Structure formats: structure tokens, C-alpha cells
Amino acid sequence: MSASAASPHYFLGVDGGGTGCRARIEDEAGTVLGQGLSGPATTRLGIDAAWASVEKAFDAAIEEAGFEAAEIARIHAGIGLAGIGRKGALEAFRAIAHPFASIDFVSDGAAACLGAHSGQDGAIVIAGTGSI
Template identity: 65%
Template sequence: MTTPLFIGVDGGGTGCRARVEDAEGNVRGAGISGPATTRLGFDQAMESIETAMQGALEEAGQKPEDRASIHVGIGLAGLGRKGAREALEARPHAFASVSFATDGLIACLGAHSGQDGGIVIVGTGSFGLARVAGQEIRLGGYGFPISDEGSGADLGLQSIRLALRAYDGRLDSTPLLADVLARFGGDPAEAVAWMDKASATEYATFAPLVMRHADNGDPAGRRIVQGAAEQIDGLVRALVERGAPRIALIGGLSSAIEPWLAPDVRRKLKPVDSDAVSGAILMAREAAGSGASEASAI
């Protein structure tokens, strides 16, 4: 091959995407697969990544022997878990270089085209991340329920708490709280049984209900969403104080929560330039430019 190629991979908890681009930024192939997170185990995460990459490479017309000329950037959910990076870097690979980063960092790189900036992710979970002068700054995101304030899971948790208080007569009920309790057949014991097994994702299924009622003026809904917005405000302001010149709001709840943010915070926001896969490709290009041959391993 005479034209260098770059693969970017976004390995997340719900799915994995890969894309092949040439030196001019033209897309040559794309692939998708299932979840890729270290929480599922390293072998399963890497199997998903390999499946997505292989699909992208086949669409790009590449053969197995071509890998030695291809640079790879991989963003992976759960990479911050203790020992995860070291375990992945111990794996051999056939590429020119493979660089790892968290899925949050590649999203930040893509959002700002590799320039300094930050992101606040508002989805099932929430956290803030920035890259400033080559340094990565991360705030929050320690996991639900001890962290992830203002997230979809947090909205669900707060709505259930208030619904149970209303059931007790400790506060006035509202249409939102009645709807929340109705999901448990009006029986708090059912809510307790559900809680014993519920994941953050299941708590987050209540978020659209909360947002809809809040937008319609429901007092409890407004109370919950205003509290969540204050948490997101805090993440944005903290990243700006740490030197991030621009912030992008991303995630499944970002568009819904943005109108609830403080005016000064909304003025600090900007649209994303590109997606997380683009951020991973930028990382691969950086490794190629630095002459790295074994930056990380897959």
C-alpha cells in the first residue's frame, strides 16, 4: 500500500463502531458490532472491537497482510478500570501502531477537532472531560448511584424517591409522581423489589417521563430537572475554570437538558465538530506522526 490508512474505533457499552479513513480524510469503510467495554471482560471487549474493525477493513478492500501499514486509535469504555490499560497493552497486534484512550477522550477529541476543549456527557450517566495543553481532566462519572449527578439514571432515582414520599403523604402528589408509582402498580413493595435488581440503564428509562412532565410544568418534574441542570452547570463551569476554552454538551439527554441550563453556561457551549470515531482517528494520526510503532497494543 502506498496510501496510509487509519482506523478509528469507538467501543462503548451499547455497541462498537469502526471507520477506515485515508490520509485525505476520505472514508474507505465502516463496521459495527456489539458492546465493547472492559466491564464485560477484556476478551469480549476485544472481540467486539476486532469484529467492527474487520468489517471496516473488508469494506475498504484491505487484506490481513495490509495491517502492518495501518494505524489504529481505539476509545474504550471502562479503560480507566484498574489494570485495564496494562492488560490490553500486553496483547500483540499486527498493525503499524495501536493507541488506546477512554471513550470519553475520543469523544472530546472529535468534538473539538483535536484542539483544547471539554465535553459534558449527559446520558444514562454523566461526567465532564477536557483536554487542556495535552493533559486530560476528568470530573465525576464515578458510577451510579454514588456519582453521575444530573444523568438519566439520576433523574429516574429522584423521581422514584419523590413518588414514594408522595405515597406516604410527605409531599403533595403530582401527575409525574402518580405516573412513576403507576409503573410499580401503585405498590411501593414492587418498587423495592425492582430496586434490588435495577441497573442504571433501567433507572434511566424514567428520564423521558420526567422531562416530559417537567416541560409541561409539573412541579415535581421541574424540581427534579432544575436540580439536574444545576449539576450539569457545575460540571461545565468547573471545566472552564480548569482551562477548557470551549465545551460541547453530548449524550442522549443533552438536547433535552440544555434549555434548563443557566444562561452563562449556555453561552459557553458549542456544537461538536465531529463524532468520537473521528477523535479515535485523530489519535491514530498523532501516533503515526510521532513515529510510534508500539504506542499501545491490541
């Protein structure tokens, strides 16, 4: 068995909305290992402010999970952000250095739909700070 096959993977999900940001780390079996919260993570506040909120939330989740650098390097992150469709936002977030095995960004609406339906087809209605 190769070292990569023997090493577990972890998954970080971040919901970065206009009111607040939530992060959760799970293992391959779906067991929640750590969670974190922070303030708004919307691109209308600027890329730096949105990323700072995302980072605060995932740092709290990492701390709760008790992860060190080796575990952090095996995290695959999915970040849902309000306003990611703004011109240049996706490119700006992709350019930010991160410690994870991989990272991807989608709109908070797309992330909510994926989460609500476990990746299957479905629909959602969001009526919060924003509406979708």
C-alpha cells in the same frame, strides 16, 4: 523517495462504548474507506469480551475497505474504550497481538472529545449508557 514515504498510511478509529462499538478507516486525506459496527465494548464485560467487540467492528471496516495484509499493516489505530481506566485494563489491551502499524488506547470520553473538536481544545457532555 523511500518505500515508506510512497506507501500510504491509513487510520482506524474505534469508539468502544457500553452500548455499542463503531470503527472507521480513513486514508491520509480523511476519506472514509470502511466502517463497522458491533455490540458493547466496555471493560466491565471483561477484556476478552471488549476486545472481541472491537475486533468484530474493525474486521467489518477492513472488509468494507477491501484491505489485504499489506494495507492492514499500514493502519495506525486509535481505540477509545469505556472503562479503560480500570486497574490493569490498559496493560491488558496493550499486551494483545494486533496486525497494525501502531495502536493506542484511551477512554471513550477522551476519544469523543478528540473527535468532536478535531484534536483541538474543547469540551463534551456524554449522557448515554454512562455519563461523563
